[in-house]
Amino acid sequence: MADELTWKDAKVGNIITEAGNASFRQTGDWRTERPVLDKETCIKCGLCWIHCPDAAIKPGEDGYYEADLYYCKGCGICASICPVGAITMIEEEEK
Amino acid sequence: MSRRVALEAAHAVAEAARMADVDVIAAYPITPQTHIPERLAEMVADGELSAAYIPVESEHSAMSACLGAAAVGARTYTATAGQGLELMHEVLYAASSMRYPIVMAVCNRALSAPLSIWGDHSDAMATRDTSWIQIFCQNSQQAFDMTLWAFRVGEDPNVLFPVMVHFDGFHLTHVTEPVVLPEQEEVDRFLPKLDYPFALDPHKPMTHGAFGIPDVYSEAKVAQEIALRKSKSVILQGFQEFGDIFGRHYYPVEPYKTEGAQTLLLTMGSFGETAQIAVDTKQSKGESVGLLNLRLWRPFPFQELREAVKNAQKLIVFDRCISFGGPGGPVCSEVRSALYNERERPTVVSFVGALGGREMSPQDFEYVIDRGREIAEKGSEELFETVGIRGEVTGIRG
Numbered sequence: 001m002a003d004e005l006t007w008k009d010a011k012v013g014n015i016i017t018e019a020g021n022a023s024f025r026q027t028g029d030w031r032t033e034r035p036v037l038d039k040e041t042c043i044k045c046g047l048c049w050i051h052c053p054d055a056a057i058k059p060g061e062d063g064y065y066e067a068d069l070y071y072c073k074g075c076g077i078c079a080s081i082c083p084v085g086a087i088t089m090i091e092e093e094e095k
Numbered sequence: 096m097s098r099r100v101a102l103e104a105a106h107a108v109a110e111a112a113r114m115a116d117v118d119v120i121a122a123y124p125i126t127p128q129t130h131i132p133e134r135l136a137e138m139v140a141d142g143e144l145s146a147a148y149i150p151v152e153s154e155h156s157a158m159s160a161c162l163g164a165a166a167v168g169a170r171t172y173t174a175t176a177g178q179g180l181e182l183m184h185e186v187l188y189a190a191s192s193m194r195y196p197i198v199m200a201v202c203n204r205a206l207s208a209p210l211s212i213w214g215d216h217s218d219a220m221a222t223r224d225t226s227w228i229q230i231f232c233q234n235s236q237q238a239f240d241m242t243l244w245a246f247r248v249g250e251d252p253n254v255l256f257p258v259m260v261h262f263d264g265f266h267l268t269h270v271t272e273p274v275v276l277p278e279q280e281e282v283d284r285f286l287p288k289l290d291y292p293f294a295l296d297p298h299k300p301m302t303h304g305a306f307g308i309p310d311v312y313s314e315a316k317v318a319q320e321i322a323l324r325k326s327k328s329v330i331l332q333g334f335q336e337f338g339d340i341f342g343r344h345y346y347p348v349e350p351y352k353t354e355g356a357q358t359l360l361l362t363m364g365s366f367g368e369t370a371q372i373a374v375d376t377k378q379s380k381g382e383s384v385g386l387l388n389l390r391l392w393r394p395f396p397f398q399e400l401r402e403a404v405k406n407a408q409k410l411i412v413f414d415r416c417i418s419f420g421g422p423g424g425p426v427c428s429e430v431r432s433a434l435y436n437e438r439e440r441p442t443v444v445s446f447v448g449a450l451g452g453r454e455m456s457p458q459d460f461e462y463v464i465d466r467g468r469e470i471a472e473k474g475s476e477e478l479f480e481t482v483g484i485r486g487e488v489t490g491i492r493g
Contacts, residue, residue, distance in 0.1 A: 005311065010318035012255060013194035014307060015293045019300035 023055060023071040031074030033089040035067045041086035048078035048087060097281075102274040104235040104267035105130035108174070108200050108260070110274075111242035113144045114282045115198075118169035118289075121149040121160035123179060126212045127264035128202040131174040154179040158186035158197075165195035165257075166303055168294030170246065173197065176264055177204030177211075180218045184225075190257045191226035192319060193303055196249035196291070197257040198242065199227075203364065203415075204264040205451035213452020214264035215415040216364065219392070220425045222259070226323055228330065229393040231364045232262040235274050240343055243286060248333040250289050254326040261392070263365040265452065277341055285340045324394050347396030348403045352378060353385030358409040358468050359441070361387040363426055366415070366455055373460035384464055389426065397433045404434070410441040411467030413460075414479075415449045422493075423447075423479035442471040448482035459483060 011017070035048075042064060049057045049065040056072035057065050067078070079087040102110065109131050112120070120139070122132040138144040147164075151157045154175050164171040175183060180201055190197055203219055205211040219229070228249060232238045238260065245258035262268065295303065307315050330347070338344035351371055353359060362370050367388045377384040387403055389396075404410050414424020422428050423445035434440040444467040449455045463482055466489070470480065477490025 005314060007314040007317040007321070010311070010315045012322070013192065013293065013303065014305060014315050015193070016302035016305055017293070019302070 020055065023068060026070055027073050028068075028070045031069075031072065032092055033074045033076060034069060034092060035072065035074070035076070035078050035087050036090055037064065037066055038086045038088070039064055041084050043084055043086070045083065047081050047083060051077050051081045053077060097275050097277045099273050099275050101271050102235055102239075103130065103269055103271045104232070104238040104262050105202070105269070106134050107235045107239040107274045108242045108262075109134035109138065110276060111239045112172045112198075113138055114277075114279060115170065115172075115243060115246050115286055117144070117146050117172040119147045119149065119161070119164035119171045120173065121151055121157045121164065121171070122173045122175070123151050123154050123157045125154070125176050125179040125204075127204060127214070127268040128174045128176040128179070128200065130268065131200055131202070135172075154182040155186060158183040158190060161197045161199075162186065162190055162193070162195060165190070165197050165291070166193075166295050168289065168291035170250070170289045171195070171197045172199070174200035174202065176202040177206055177218045180222060181206065184222070187222055187225040187227060187257075189304070191323075192315075194255040194293075194322075195257055196246070196255055196289070198245040198249060199257065199259050200238070200242065201259050201261045202264040202268045203261055211451040212264070214266055215450045215452070216261075216425075217416045217450075219259070219261050220416045220418070223393065223425065226256065226319060227393060228254075228256050228258040228323070228326060230258065230260055230391055231389065232260065232267065233365050233367050233388065235267060235270070235272050236343070237345075238262045238267060239274055239276070240337065240341065240345070243282060244333050244337050244345070246289075247286050247336070248326070248329050250291070251326075251329045251333075252290070252292060254322075254329045255291075256323060256326055261364065266365045281340055285336060327394055327396075330391065330394075345390060346399070347389075347391035348399040349388040349390055350403060351386040351388065353387065353403070353407075355383065355406075356385030357383040357407060358411065358464065358471075359385050359387055359404055359407045360411045360413065360460070360464055360467070361389060361426070361430065362413045363389040363392065364415070366413070366449060369455055369457055370413070370460045372457035373464060376457065376461060377464060382464075395429055395433065400430065400433050401437060404441050405437075405439070407441040409468055409471035410434075410443045411446060411463060411471075412443060413446045413448065413463060415447075417447055417450070427479065444470050444475075445479035446482055447479055448484075453483060455483070
């Protein structure tokens with residue numbers, strides 16, 4: 001996306017006038033491990049959503065909280081905070 | 096009716112900030128700037144000025160607090176000098192790159208070591224490339240005028256850059272001279288209320304100061320450079336409007352008795368008024384000498400400078416700063432660069448003097464003119480000349 005922008009597109013002071021648009025940028029490819037949710041274990045408490053440092057976990061209509069893998073950098077905080085062990089970090093190479 | 100009152104430059108700029116109705120002042124006292132925050136704090140305490148005065152623990156914090164104030168759209172003012180300006184250094188870049196129209200008085204002071212509280216331009220020169228608009232003053236009236244002008248220009252929606260108003264420590268800050276103070280109505284006519292278009296607002300969240308990854312940083316910096324240079328038109332417009340309302344006219348490069356002069360001396364700041372006396376003396380003896388005052392330092396007035404020197408054969412540039420290990424006085428380096436590709440240009444001679452509060456008399460400037468003319472005619476192996484240094488040093492070789 002940014003590759004096509006010229007200096008003429010640069011905003012005054014590089015101010016970003018829309019809120020919460022960082023997730024439009026793909027940072028998922030920085031990941032070495034990804035979070036995988038076991039819905040049968042999950043109690044929908046939302047602690048993973050609260051603790052995610054960068055809003056990569058989003059609430060779904062079905063009440064579960066799932067990672068946006070386009071944006072999630074795979075830090076693993078959600079897995080370590082989950083009180084019932086419903087989130088597992090697995091190597092990107094693993095299917 | 097305007098009033099003619101006796102003020103030192105420090106109190107004159109505090110009065111300008113009051114008449115500009117600043118919203119926030121964040122400053123840390125440092126000699127020779129102290130009288131500015133002192134006076135402003137007094138005005139706020141006495142209810143003469145409705146503003147938030149933020150006492151801070153350092154200049155780094157002062158400029159950081161100014162950033163925060165400017166980000167919510169407050170008219171923001173600060174002042175510093177010498178080491179204080181150095182301590183602000185990294186935040187200066189943030190202020191200009193985030194395009195906050197902060198106005199700052201810089202009471203030019205030498206840099207340590209040896210410790211010196213006295214004046215020269217070393218502090219200003221170290222901030223040359225920070226992307227602030229920078230202007231120099233010769234007297235208290237100009238310090239007052241340029242402070243109002245700085246808000247007008249920096250806050251213009253087509254500019255949005257911070258502005259440094261430079262004036263010499265002690266020689267101006269602590270010298271009382273007559274200053275014409277305008278009516279509030281005139282100031283209000285010249286200076287509209289600040290309407291900063293990107294003010295932080297909880298109801299309209301946005302991001303100031305995001306990081307720039309390699310594929311956007313270069314474009315961001317080029318856009319900034321182009322915007323700073325484009326501010327020139329508003330700078331000129333600001334001078335024009337100021338002259339129309341207050342009757343005092345300013346220009347990026349200001350001539351003094353230059354008509355037909357074969358030799359020109361160029362100075363920046365208050366020493367230009369001393370140099371005027373030397374030029375008067377020289378002209379009374381029939382010598383062909385004139386004087387240029389470089390008022391606008393950033394963005395550098397290339398076109399005006401070329402125009403001002405095009406008929407001169409010799410140009411002597413007087414700097415109050417050493418560019419250690421460099422090509423000459425920093426102002427002279429820029430003047431030379433501005434002229435280098437011109438087909439016809441005067442021979443340029445660099446002088447450095449008046450460091451750390453050392454006086455320059457009119458006779459010293461006569462020496463600079465005589466010696467500069469001699470070098471321009473005969474040539475020299477020196478990169479630049481010094482003036483008033485004991486120990487038989489006249490110049491420095493590369």
